[in-house]
Amino acid sequence: MGDERGTGTQAGSVLRRAARQSRLGQLWRRAATAVRSSYLYRWLTAEPDPEVIVIDLRETWTVGPVIRLLDAILDRLIPALDDSRVAAAARTGAASTLAAPAVVGGLAVLVAGLALVLVSTASGTLGTTRFGVAGALAVAGAIATRERRSWAELRETRPVELLVAALEPPEPPDESEPSAAPTDGKRDPTATDTDELNPNPPGQEADTDGQPPDER
Numbered sequence: 001m002g003d004e005r006g007t008g009t010q011a012g013s014v015l016r017r018a019a020r021q022s023r024l025g026q027l028w029r030r031a032a033t034a035v036r037s038s039y040l041y042r043w044l045t046a047e048p049d050p051e052v053i054v055i056d057l058r059e060t061w062t063v064g065p066v067i068r069l070l071d072a073i074l075d076r077l078i079p080a081l082d083d084s085r086v087a088a089a090a091r092t093g094a095a096s097t098l099a100a101p102a103v104v105g106g107l108a109v110l111v112a113g114l115a116l117v118l119v120s121t122a123s124g125t126l127g128t129t130r131f132g133v134a135g136a137l138a139v140a141g142a143i144a145t146r147e148r149r150s151w152a153e154l155r156e157t158r159p160v161e162l163l164v165a166a167l168e169p170p171e172p173p174d175e176s177e178p179s180a181a182p183t184d185g186k187r188d189p190t191a192t193d194t195d196e197l198n199p200n201p202p203g204q205e206a207d208t209d210g211q212p213p214d215e216r
Contacts, residue, residue, distance in 0.1 A: 098151045100150060102148075102149070105141075105144055106140070106142065106144025106147070110141030110142060110145070112137055112141075113135070113141060114138060116130060116133065117131070
């Protein structure tokens with residue numbers, strides 16, 4: 001057993017040394033060094049500055065006029081977009097998706113499979129792999145279009161509930177609940193000490209009852 005472990009350790013060290021000295025290992029080290037020395041990496045991993053100064057850009061001379069101009073444009077553009085055909089089409093698409101999400105998703109997958117076949121055929125790159133992927137997408141999309149339930153009905157199914165439970169963030173702790181009583185061994189100041197209220201323990205009272213009247 002000792003010889004086998006020693007042989008395995010030597011083989012592992014030889015493989016690690018060969019990986020470090022290979023071109024791929026050198027390229028990986030250079031890429032890691034370049035990423036660590038980049039401005040974006042240093043900016044993302046920098047410690048937060050405790051003395052943060054908040055500046056309102058609306059009050060600056062350079063950016064303030066641009067922001068006020070954008071606010072004026074959006075104030076006039078958003079009401080017009082609400083009554084436009086684009087907004088109506090978006091609301092119709094959202095309603096249709098909620099009414100039958102599996103059908104909409106299946107149609108999208110089916111169109112993607114057919115588009116892959118057409119693009120590959122036009123470019124002359126249609127091979128066995130692409131044809132298989134396109135066929136799988138088309139079959140999956142066709143099967144999905146047979147599901148006619150709405151999102152409210154699909155939300156009640158077990159797979160969707162498990163998926164939502166896995167993806168949703170945890171709920172924050174409820175601060176309104178009273179904290180548990182401390183159990184660190186400290187004495188509760190509000191607790192009543194029966195030993196202090198009764199200076200004579202029960203055993204002592206029993207002894208005094210048996211004594212003569214002169215000795216009590």
